[in-house]
Amino acid sequence: MEHIYDVAVIGGGIAGYSAALSSKSLGLDCLWLGADLFGEKVKKSEYVRNYPSFLGNGADFFNALEAQREREGVLFTEGRVDGVFRMKEGYAVSVSPKMYSARTVILCTGVDLKGKIKGESEFLGRGVSYCAVCDGPLFRGKKIAAVLGDPRFCEEAEYLAGFAKTLYVFAPFAGNYLAENIVVCGGVPRAVEGEGRVQRLLADSGAYDVDGVFLLRSAVPPEAIAGGLKTDGAHIVVDRSLATSLGGLFAAGDVTGPPYQYAKAAGEGLVAAHSAKRYLGGNA
Ligand SMILES: Cc1cc2nc3c(=O)[nH]c(=O)nc-3n(C[C@H](O)[C@H](O)[C@H](O)COP(=O)(O)OP(=O)(O)OC[C@H]3O[C@@H](n4cnc5c(N)ncnc54)[C@H](O)[C@@H]3O)c2cc1C
Numbered sequence: 001m002e003h004i005y006d007v008a009v010i011g012g013g014i015a016g017y018s019a020a021l022s023s024k025s026l027g028l029d030c031l032w033l034g035a036d037l038f039g040e041k042v043k044k045s046e047y048v049r050n051y052p053s054f055l056g057n058g059a060d061f062f063n064a065l066e067a068q069r070e071r072e073g074v075l076f077t078e079g080r081v082d083g084v085f086r087m088k089e090g091y092a093v094s095v096s097p098k099m100y101s102a103r104t105v106i107l108c109t110g111v112d113l114k115g116k117i118k119g120e121s122e123f124l125g126r127g128v129s130y131c132a133v134c135d136g137p138l139f140r141g142k143k144i145a146a147v148l149g150d151p152r153f154c155e156e157a158e159y160l161a162g163f164a165k166t167l168y169v170f171a172p173f174a175g176n177y178l179a180e181n182i183v184v185c186g187g188v189p190r191a192v193e194g195e196g197r198v199q200r201l202l203a204d205s206g207a208y209d210v211d212g213v214f215l216l217r218s219a220v221p222p223e224a225i226a227g228g229l230k231t232d233g234a235h236i237v238v239d240r241s242l243a244t245s246l247g248g249l250f251a252a253g254d255v256t257g258p259p260y261q262y263a264k265a266a267g268e269g270l271v272a273a274h275s276a277k278r279y280l281g282g283n284a
């Protein structure tokens with residue numbers, strides 16, 4: 001007979017781990033699926049400075065998470081989910097060619113911020129960053145560049161300017177900036193270059209010598225995984241219980257929007273697990 005899980009958690013990052021860990025403590029029969037355990041955003045962090053009680057780099061963070069996962073017996077199933085389909089009761093989760101069934105789903109697939117500029121994956125964690133709040137302080141007194149996806153990121157550019165000697169801003173819109181060390185540049189950024197670490201950004205308007213490049217933008221349409229899901233650009237629209245527009249389907253972590261931070265992802269994973277439990281009729 002087909003096994004039906006109480007909850008399928010999709011995404012192996014911090015949000016997914018927290019959702020799986022909390023589901024287990026709440027006594028839910030949980031299937032935790034992800035493309036890679038804890039994700040590359042954990043492994044590639046240069047230094048985790050703002051996660052309560054933790055000090056160290058991404059590799060240390062990975063090891064601490066893995067030790068806890070093993071101790072708590074949280075099972076991880078590797079697999080890339082290619083579709084989540086609404087059934088009469090719950091959801092079918094496709095990891096081709098396999099199919100799983102679950103009464104509820106927690107989507108924790110993060111945001112895919114890579115692949116738009118040549119060299120960006122190569123230099124991730126070696127001068128390329130997607131998070132001004134996390135990595136801005138590492139570039140105190142340095143020349144850096146910020147590539148902004150939309151006006152919501154102007155505030156983060158101002159934040160970066162507080163650390164930088166000079167901040168070159170590239171944006172497809174006209175922004176008003178207060179900081180005097182912000183230089184608004186024309187042209188589209190094309191490539192990040194350097195020897196081992198970022199040394200320059202090549203744009204249509206010229207070559208900029210920089211120590212860091214911040215790529216501040218959102219991506220990945222989550223509705224490509226679960227059809228009919230209400231989204232706001234790259235993010236899933238959720239309420240305070242992290243319920244989405246689809247009954248029994250919850251979302252947590254970067255996929256619900258900024259701030260893109262481990263602590264926010266972990267907190268949302270926990271809340272989503274409690275919401276799934278309540279949806280199933282239990283007290284949480
Ligand atoms: C280099 C770097 C350094 C950072 N440093 C810090 C820091 O110091 N402090 C801080 O607070 N934050 C930091 N961040 C941000 C932090 O990494 C994110 O906010 C956090 O990882 C979000 O967790 P998440 O689980 O929501 O998403 P992610 O970590 O992105 O995890 C999502 C996971 O889902 C998987 N996935 C996606 N689609 C599918 C699918 N269809 N099927 C199966 N799996 C799928 C992905 O492979 C990924 O593993 C950093 C980010 C980067 C890139």
